[in-house]
Amino acid sequence: MLPIHLRLLRGFLRLFFKLLYNQMAWTYNLVAGFVSLGLWQNWVCSVTPFLQATRVLELGHGTGFLQTAMLEQGQSMIGLDASAHMGRQASRRIRRKGYQPMLVNGTAQNLPFLQASFDRVVATFPSEYISDPMTLKEIRRVLAPGGKAIVLLLAWITGNSLLERATSWLFHFTGQSFHWEDHYLDPVRQAGFRAQTETIPLKNSILLVIVLEKIGDLNLP
Secondary structure, three states: OOOHHHHHHHHHHHHHHHHHHOHHHHHHHHHHHHHHOHHHHHHHHOOOHOOOOOEEEOOOOOOOOOHHHHHHHHOOOOOEEEHHHHHHHHHHHHHOOOOOOOEEEEHHHHOOOOOOOEEEEEOOOOOHHHHHHHHHHHOOOOOOEEEEEEEEEEEEEEEHHHHHHHHHHHHHHHHOOOOOHHHHHHHHHOOOEEEEEEEEEEEEEEEEEEEEOOOOOOOOO
């Protein structure tokens, strides 16, 4: 069991993250950039090569980094987020770039889209909702046959400076980075996906991406 001071700190961080995604969403970009040593935007945008498809849905669009990057590449996407505060931040960002935002307020466990509506579903650094059986069921429902879900799950800081080591510890402590094992994908495979992992090596960091491909009906509900 963690010492009481670490448990209190972890509890404080949970509350902080809840506020960060909602009432304090206007500070999200600053905080994300600070705690990632300025790498956050590059991390999020690293998944764009996986999203070369006509119909793309982003779960947890946040402040709109990824949708803006896709629009700048000439490719549109729909973003969904449970936080109306994040929706306002994303809308402002996208409009400032001269584009029309395509944003929906909703949850991943109850997607407001028809069956087989998308060729790709993407989530970058999602919270625990991504492993909810209802989320997996909904992702599978809205994907077209052979469609893929791309989940940027983890970032490992690999630099050796004091600041980089401290950041790596913070990511591990807050659950944003941990040792990965393939059996973590068992529930996803049982939910009707072919699952594999890919790593993206970047300067002073490595990203872990999970690629989920929708496979046959398997008589799943």
